[in-house]
Amino acid sequence: MLQIPYIRENRDLIIERFTKRNLEAIETIDEILELDEQRKGTQQSMDNDLAESNKLAKQIGELYKSGKAVEANELKEQTKLLKEKSSEEKTKLHEIEEAQINLLYQLPNVPNEIVPNGNSDADNKILSEHGEACTFDFDAAPHWDLAKQYGLIDFEVGVKIAGAGFPVYLGKGAKLQRALINFFLDEAENAGYGEVIPPLVVNEASGYGTGQLPDKEGQMYHVGEDDLYLIPTAEVPITNIYRNVILKESDFPIKKSGYTPCFRREAGSYGKDVRGLNRLHQFDKVEIIQITHPSKSYEALDHMVDHIKGLLNKLGLQYRVLLLCGGDLGFTAAITYDFEVYSAAQNRWLEVSSVSNVETFQANRLKLRFKNKEGKIELAHTLNGSALALPRIMAALLENNQVEDGIKIPEELVPYTKFDKID
């Protein structure tokens, strides 16, 4: 959520930047600013009336004490009018504030200057490519066939016990999954991210805090009985640890990592992209988050990008880094880098990580602030990134490392799997 003073001072810039998202926001923004003027005026007259009324109440108290009941009753008449007026103003103020916040909830984050224009993923900018392409002297099989052949993942039994998009990992498939989680967690630990195991459900306030609510309500599983949401990413519970917190400057940077299953309804996404592990309702992910001083967040973003590159290098996967265009940028992000690995059998790139600087967008909703050197309260910056999402890594590892009689495990993973080949 954008801050009103920021909108007031940067109206034209924001409108221009929103065109990167193909968003025509001029009306909404001007309405927000107009409502803010109304809010100020209303609050001023309400405050004045309340101040007057407080003064009278004190006088009345003193008059009663000194036994001057008649004069006290005269003053009471005056307060009646003030009370009516101020309570009307209070109602009006609430209406204005509600209208204003509803508009604010509609506005996404302002894209960073370097975010390219564009409508869809076709307009994302490819920044770099790494690793070598796999070549096979046999017909490479897609991961769903390999998973079946070697008994690693059972999609059908997942359908039976839960539904499509809830695979069951078996044997070495399960072990490989667990190995990857441990590998990612250890790497995060080595990079200074403190490990967290958060709740897998969050309440409504947390959903609002990180920006999943109110606009992406349909993407989360909702436990109606208890009014809780299954987390779509560990970013939600971990970042919400810092909701309503005022940090000291010396607390920066805060670096946390967490492994959690993630739950996404993926309403409305069907078709060929959903085959196998490509798109699931439940998947595992190790997330890294940072909370930084505003002046340090882009430096932190670079470090997070480097961390993810390191993971993919160690796994020996061919990958590329993209700078998302405005049209593909998530609601809360000011800038996002995506990482895609090449799936040799499907002959396509698969997104395995998304790293974003959210700047103050979440911090404003979370009331995540810090006291600066002058003793003033400021909003912190939040960042998050997947490091990494498991299913597509698993898919690429299976496909890219297949040999005629099995699947080789990358060297870095062998200490975790305790086997170097699936056959």
Add this chain to the structure above:
RNA sequence: GGAGAGGUGGCCGAGUGGCUUAAGGCGUGCGCUUGGAAAGUGUAUAUACAGGAAACUGUAUCGGGGGUUCGAAUCCCUUCCUCUCCGCCA
């Protein structure tokens, strides 16, 4: 699920309608004291909005919302949360 007790500042905790501008304590910041430290001692120490160049001022906030009253931390209604005991249970 049943029964009960509670939600007050960074923390503990007093506070049954105006003497609260929230006592007292702890913690923390800055002084004084000291050869140095401890102890002692003085002082400061919430957030939001508005006005102001600033000092500062006004308003709101004692879990949230609403009400009674000239006046509410205190009384009433409502809602959320926490804790204890019982039941169930890894």
